[in-house]
Amino acid sequence: MSQDTFCVVFHAQIPFDRIPHQFKSGPMFLQALEDGLKKADADPSVKAVMICGENGKFSAGADIRGFSSPKTLGVALGPIVSLIESSEKPVVAAIEGVALGGGLEVALGCHYRVAHAKARMGLPEVTIGLLPGAEGTQRLPRLIGVPAALDMITTGKHIPATEALKLGLVDEIVEENTIEAAIRLANKVIGQPLGPRRLSLKPVPKLPNMEAFLQEAQVKVKRQARGFLAPELCFQAVQAATQRPFAEGVRRERELFQVLLSSGQAQALQYAFFAERAVHRWATPGGINLLFIIFDSILLLSLGLGTMGQGIVTSLVKANIPVVALEQNLEYLNKGRKAVMVLLEREAKKMEGGAQKLDFHNPARLQFTVDFNLLHDVDLVIEAVFENMALKKEIFHKLSNICKPGALLCTNTSALDIDEIASATSRPQQVIGTHFFSPAHVMRLLEIIYGRHTSPSAIATAMQLAKDMKKVGVVVGNCFGFVGNRMMFPYVEQAVFLLEEGSRPEAVDQVLEDFGFKIGPFRMSDLAGLDVGWRSRKGQGLTGPSLPAGSSARQRRGQRYSPLPDLLCERGRFGQKTGKGWYQYERAGGRTATPDPWIHGFLSQYRDTHRIETRYIDQEEILERCLFSLINEGFAILAEGIASGPEHLDVIYLNGYGWPKHRGGPMFYASTVGLPRVLAKLQKYSEAHPDVPKLRPSAFLKKLVAVGNAPLKEWMSYLSRQSPKL
Numbered sequence: 115m116s117q118d119t120f121c122v123v124f125h126a127q128i129p130f131d132r133i134p135h136q137f138k139s140g141p142m143f144l145q146a147l148e149d150g151l152k153k154a155d156a157d158p159s160v161k162a163v164m165i166c167g168e169n170g171k172f173s174a175g176a177d178i179r180g181f182s183s184p185k186t187l188g189v190a191l192g193p194i195v196s197l198i199e200s201s202e203k204p205v206v207a208a209i210e211g212v213a214l215g216g217g218l219e220v221a222l223g224c225h226y227r228v229a230h231a232k233a234r235m236g237l238p239e240v241t242i243g244l245l246p247g248a249e250g251t252q253r254l255p256r257l258i259g260v261p262a263a264l265d266m267i268t269t270g271k272h273i274p275a276t277e278a279l280k281l282g283l284v285d286e287i288v289e290e291n292t293i294e295a296a297i298r299l300a301n302k303v304i305g306q307p308l309g310p311r312r313l314s315l316k317p318v319p320k321l322p323n324m325e326a327f328l329q330e331a332q333v334k335v336k337r338q339a340r341g342f343l344a345p346e347l348c349f350q351a352v353q354a355a356t357q358r359p360f361a362e363g364v365r366r367e368r369e370l371f372q373v374l375l376s377s378g379q380a381q382a383l384q385y386a387f388f389a390e391r392a393v394h395r396w397a398t399p400g401g402i403n404l405l406f407i408i409f410d411s412i413l414l415l416s417l418g419l420g421t422m423g424q425g426i427v428t429s430l431v432k433a434n435i436p437v438v439a440l441e442q443n444l445e446y447l448n449k450g451r452k453a454v455m456v457l458l459e460r461e462a463k464k465m466e467g468g469a470q471k472l473d474f475h476n477p478a479r480l481q482f483t484v485d486f487n488l489l490h491d492v493d494l495v496i497e498a499v500f501e502n503m504a505l506k507k508e509i510f511h512k513l514s515n516i517c518k519p520g521a522l523l524c525t526n527t528s529a530l531d532i533d534e535i536a537s538a539t540s541r542p543q544q545v546i547g548t549h550f551f552s553p554a555h556v557m558r559l560l561e562i563i564y565g566r567h568t569s570p571s572a573i574a575t576a577m578q579l580a581k582d583m584k585k586v587g588v589v590v591g592n593c594f595g596f597v598g599n600r601m602m603f604p605y606v607e608q609a610v611f612l613l614e615e616g617s618r619p620e621a622v623d624q625v626l627e628d629f630g631f632k633i634g635p636f637r638m639s640d641l642a643g644l645d646v647g648w649r650s651r652k653g654q655g656l657t658g659p660s661l662p663a664g665s666s667a668r669q670r671r672g673q674r675y676s677p678l679p680d681l682l683c684e685r686g687r688f689g690q691k692t693g694k695g696w697y698q699y700e701r702a703g704g705r706t707a708t709p710d711p712w713i714h715g716f717l718s719q720y721r722d723t724h725r726i727e728t729r730y731i732d733q734e735e736i737l738e739r740c741l742f743s744l745i746n747e748g749f750a751i752l753a754e755g756i757a758s759g760p761e762h763l764d765v766i767y768l769n770g771y772g773w774p775k776h777r778g779g780p781m782f783y784a785s786t787v788g789l790p791r792v793l794a795k796l797q798k799y800s801e802a803h804p805d806v807p808k809l810r811p812s813a814f815l816k817k818l819v820a821v822g823n824a825p826l827k828e829w830m831s832y833l834s835r836q837s838p839k840l
């Protein structure tokens with residue numbers, strides 16, 4: 115290192131590789147940074163300063179756990195960023211690994227930034243319900259302009275170094291030693307004027323149509339946010355940068371930060387951040403670490419090339435896992451191959467310019483076949499044929515005979531019994547459920563379902579597969595619908611009962627969309643296809659030819675049942691695909707849902723036929739009956755040991771069912787509403803609808819209320835029995 119350049123080692127604020135505890139505490143780290151800077155400033159032999167991270171990592175920002183305490187790091191970080199900027203000696207940031215949040219804000223205070231080509235940068239505060247509160251919303255637009263800054267700050271996306279260079283966020287990128295390059299640059303600029311490098315002194319670059327641009331951007335942010343405050347307040351902070359001098363903009367940024375900090379949404383998002391990481395730490399009761407499978411060398415086979423199979427194959431190719439796609443005949447194979455190629459071309463386009471390339475024209479990475487003999491060599495099979503138990507059992511019997519002894523056999527199913535499927539094989543310990551969500555190459559969730567005999571190493575392998583596919587794997591037990599769909603059934607059931615009693619599809623959807631769901635239950639049902647549920651209900655003997663003669667229209671097995679979805683299907687109303695469902699569409703396959711007067715007439719006729727008195731149902735009742743019945747099922751699931759904690763349920767809902775992130779997931783939401791209130795409301799609705807068992811409060815919920823509204827992290831300690839396996 116040059117004698118002239120003082121080096122401040124900026125300790126990574128987060129435990130990447132379990133960094134020593136003392137660096138997790140914000141104030142101490144800030145003090146060290148301030149001391150280093152002051153020392154460098156005071157020493158006349160020092161001519162320049164270089165700031166770098168520890169162990170090849172610049173910084174992932176503040177310790178998120180610290181935000182739950184009222185005295186936050188950010189309040190102290192802003193002045194330190196200003197201190198860096200005001201240094202009379204050039205300060206250069208050497209960015210390796212990541213520079214995120216407060217880490218990037220520190221880099222923005224520096225006069226120059228050098229990044230390693232593999233580094234990533236971003237201001238992800240919005241994703242934890244906050245905004246970049248260390249003057250980042252004021253400096254970034256001055257450096258890269260309003261459109262790019264707004265995009266980074268309101269989405270929280272991480273950008274690669276190559277893109278950062280194009281945007282002007284960094285001055286230089288290097289392939290080799292970043293620290294040496296930063297020191298070289300620092301030496302080169304000694305003596306050059308620093309004024310033009312101080313971002314707080316720069317004007318925000320003008321746009322010919324700034325006002326119109328901002329107006330349009332605000333509408334877009336609001337539309338996408340659906341009640342999530344942080345993107346809107348991030349917007350306002352950047353807007354302040356365009357309207358006010360730097361110091362006033364900083365004041366506005368601080369005010370907005372405080373609003374977010376006390377909104378409750380930040381806590382929900384920070385809970386979600388840690389919940390996602392918690393579900394990943396899967397271990398046996400003995401704590402055996404099982405995550406040891408390396409997928410680079412495995413050959414994976416995907417069986418079935420329908421919509422799910424196509425998405426799964428695309429995800430596997432994206433994860434760089436060699437894959438063979440198998441179909442039962444050439445016609446289906448060619449159809450599937452074509453669809454997969456379209457998806458992969460699209461993905462390759464999205465990845466253009468990035469470091470990774472999609473290698474899908476190489477037969478060693480992806481091949482399509484109808485030859486079952488290829489099954490001999492594969493290490494892992496994902497069966498993705500349609501939901502039919504007899505067919506799945508036949509396939510698993512075949513797999514069991516052909517696949518090599520160690521091969522893991524996964525079934526993609528949304529509800530079927532894993533044990534029954536495994537019973538068709540001679541190796542039930544290697545059979546596991548992998549419930550992908552459609553479209554499988556987009557949706558992050560993977561429910562991993564273990565059966566009675568599934569081995570811990572099979573579970574660990576499936577978890578590693580999820581990680582390699584960049585999905586969130588959540589291990590759950592085997593029951594009808596597993597976790598996600600099992601909780602969804604009572605929610606959808608309530609939505610339909612509400613129609614029977616007087617509501618309309620668009621009214622129910624509106625309430626749930628206002629709550630923050632991307633799409634309400636009826637729009638969702640139209641999108642998924644009403645025929646899917648109809649087939650399943652026919653299979654369960656709830657409707658269709660297997661329904662015993664003389665069954666009551668609105669009762670099944672002594673419980674309330676609504677035949678409304680069946681009646682729609684009998685009339686060919688399958689949703690978007692037929693152009694009619696709970697809504698009408700512009701054509702078959704159309705996507706624009708319009709309330710349908712036919713449905714309104716049909717509902718009132720139905721009520722007349724069944725002598726149901728139509729009543730006005732308010733928004734509160736719609737919301738509570740749908741959400742609390744779903745949450746109630748969640749408590750039953752926890753009590754049965756189907757999931758190991760409320761975080762698992764929340765991660766499933768956040769990543770697979772469009773639950774609004776800023777509400778933290780259904781179980782977190784229940785804890786914010788207060789369990790006594792949830793219980794009281796369920797009791798009330800259950801009394802009004804005694805023939806609906808899903809409204810009857812779960813014993814576990816009652817227990818948690820009886821012990822004094824236990825906080826979420828203590829819930830599981832009130833259960834005497836845990837899952838038999840986990």
Ligand SMILES: CC/C=C\C/C=C/C(=O)SCCNC(=O)CCNC(=O)[C@H](O)C(C)(C)COP(=O)(O)OP(=O)(O)OC[C@H]1O[C@@H](n2cnc3c(N)ncnc32)[C@H](O)[C@@H]1OP(=O)(O)O
Pocket residue numbers: 128129130174175176177178179186187188189191212214215216217238239242245246247248371388391392
């Ligand atoms: C007024 C206030 C203004 C300014 C102050 C500054 C504010 C901020 O900086 S807010 C924080 C902004 N930073 C982030 O949001 C980064 C969040 N982290 C990530 O995106 C990722 O963790 C990563 C890209 C940094 C690394 O990803 P990966 O390699 O996949 O590892 P993991 O995500 O599994 O994380 C490993 C380990 O670290 C814990 N962790 C990560 N980030 C933080 C953090 N910011 N605070 C506390 N802990 C963090 C994570 O939970 C994992 O821990 P476990 O192994 O115990 O699960």
